[in-house]
Amino acid sequence: MTSTATTVPHILLVNPWIHDFAAYDFWAAPLGLLTLGGILRDHGARISFVDCLDRFHPLQAALPLVDKRCGRGPYIKTTIPKPPGLADIPRNYCRYGVPPEWLRHDLAVLPPPDLVLVTSLMTYWYPGVRETIAVIKSVFSDVPVVLGGIYATLCAEHAERHCGADHVISGPGEAAILPMVARLTGWRPTPRHDPTDLDTLPLPALDLTRRLVHVPLLTSRGCPFQCAYCASHRLQPRMMRRSPTSVVAEIVHWHRDHGVKDFAFYDDALLVDADRHIVPLLEGVIEAGITVRFHTPNALHIRNITRPLAILMRRAGFHTIRLGLETTAFERRQSMDRKVTEEEFLRALNHLKAAGFAADQVGAYLLAGLPGQDVAAVESSIAVVKAAGITPVIAHYTPIPHTPMWEAAVEASRYDLAADPIYTNNAIFPCRSETFSWEVLTRLKTLARA
Template sequence: MTEPTHNPPHVLCVNPWIHDFAAFDFWAKPLGLLTLAAILRQNNVRVTFMDCLDRFHPMAGPGTRVFPDGRGPYRKTEIPKPDILKERAPGRYSRYGIDPEWFRTDLRQMDPPDLVFVTSLMTYWAGGVRETIAAIKEIFPGIPVVLGGIYATLLTDHAVKHSLADEVVPGNGENKIQEIVYRHTGFSFTPRLDPKDLDTLPLPALDLITNLTHAPILTTRGCPFACEYCASSYLEPRFRRRSPESVFQEICHWHNQRGVKNFAFYDDALLIDARNHAVPLFKAIIEANLNLAFHTPNALHIREITEQTATLMFKAGFKTIRLGLETTDFSRERRLDCKVNAHEFHHAVTLLKDAGFSRDQIGAYLLCGLPDQEIEAVESSILEVKKSGITPVLAYYTPIPHTPMWERAKKASRFDLDLDPIFSNNALFPCLGKTISMKTISQLKKLTK
């Protein structure tokens, strides 16, 4: 271990490239990494942030496409498919993000760091993580690189073996950051955090982002449900939430300081116990008359939509409503978790429409590509959602380790999911049943229109 020092170190935080068949910026920001950066700065550590997905990198020049809601396409460069995919997957494979030479130039021009943090998201994006770390080590040989995030948590052994990181840290980094920094740099500090109180966390360091066209907002951690296809309860075993006041102050901060108008809620359970959480937050937003736009890409629990919450969401400025429906097979025999019945779904849709939301604003996620799923079930769900007067949104199933459905997915998949995380890519539809082909998937997409 490094000898103890009283000099604050320089820590580089990096959001890595994506390697995939397709990728798009759906209000995506490395919120966990930027929260760690904020904790470090709060304790006098010098922080530099580099985003390999930066759509507004200075070397990109003018012309970056930005949708009115802040979303937009990443820069895309076709790259060779991994050898393991070449004979098994059609379609072009690409690196999404900035040009590698831009990244190397930025690294060369910065003061050398004492420690590097790299985050990770999808397990099947492991190739982009490895390329990112390789570039960092090329410019800064000998500087320790620590990998965290979802891939590092769900597939720790794979990340240790393949990512090139010097250390892989699974789980919540906020509780381990002091130990990690001390172990690698000798610098000691005591974070002013209470793991039980999310309000003690500093605001994420979104100010380090080049062009903040939208801001992520996380009001809760974890989820009280345990859906068999989802890893939320594994990644965040305890359901915790912030005070409505702290969330409101964060929204005001980014709007007033950076002019942000679009906010995406990253919550898996935004409306749970709405009377004490979402309702006072929505009322504060309405009373402030901020004229903002809010989006719910992680989906809302349908049972929690009431006349009050629907009305308040509309008045507060919610523009994109996504419902976690999964299927319209409401029978007791269905294999998916049953979080909602037919009456509850149609009642929620009616409430949202009565509040003022249009068909284009309301979408219901429908899972597609599940183990042993039949084409008729997906078609029926699409038609039922369209009949209700809202938009069906296909959510392609990704097999995720540590979920109840993982073992069933492995049995159903035409790939060896344990061999490489790349086979979990939902673009490959790894668990397609005998009655569903890529051709029928294309037909399903057309049916949603």
């Protein structure tokens, strides 16, 4: 590696707090941020990582809970005031993550960085991002802070006005990271990777986490579908894939070198073109002779599940399967997506059951809170899924800017969604025209669990 800068920079990566009515570690990790960390480290930069959501912080009085079946668990949380406009929501609003004094301690013991990179996820989590950046600046007042991630991409203008960062970067960061670091620090290493070829990128710097209990996997970027409620095309316009060989090598690395058993696929289209992607990938896992558990929190496309693939998934270690069903009103779903028919749904379930998956392993996401949707429609979908012998999983609809459904959401909402991303919080059913009722959500969840 060569560089035109005489001093290699120290770059701090920060995963910010979540401010919300509810949050839980469903195999979450700041994969994009740690991928950039891996790239920078591979070029010779000094990298540090501070995780505001750290479930295993050493200042805790007791060990945190970990679900031994899958590695998930709750975050530390502290009740905080609700944002303006949400005072009527009958539930506590919390800061999820370590207390502020712990964060200040973690920052103070670090060598001063030359640059701080902060990521962002849900658009309505920006208050946690803003608070995190404020603490960073109180400790490192002269260090430039750069914000990237999903909120920074979907709500760039809002982020520039409100988050407190010195710079906001939109879109995928792999191509932008080295030029941005060069501009802010003067360090200019010779590029070693091709951002358009995912196989050339190094492993994400997940080893910087305090305790690695699960690993997120991204075997592809983008999605061939254009669902009305999804921002995948905005976030990643081009479909790209890693080779199955490189993914298997990563799984084996985290399992054998770090003892990881639980892996979560976060692809938007994991099963598309299965014979050239997921099939050789899972065959490679089986040939490696490792025993691991795979989870699919981002949902699988149902029509791609064949009987041979279901059997292969079972053999390779799939443990938690989530299907992207969204609704069982098949005859009226054309305005949402064209991902699945009723026949394809039932056929896929038969394949999964025949492969040996239990009902509590297979869940179907059902969107609740869509513009114009009534509660009875969700209740009907829950009944259909339960009758099919699997688990209904309520997924609250989040209005997302730049999606085809955004205008309908704005029109249906009792909030001014365009004025502030805080009102897109899916926990409050923002597209219900009437006053929010927590009892409605409780009833749906009880019906799904019964």
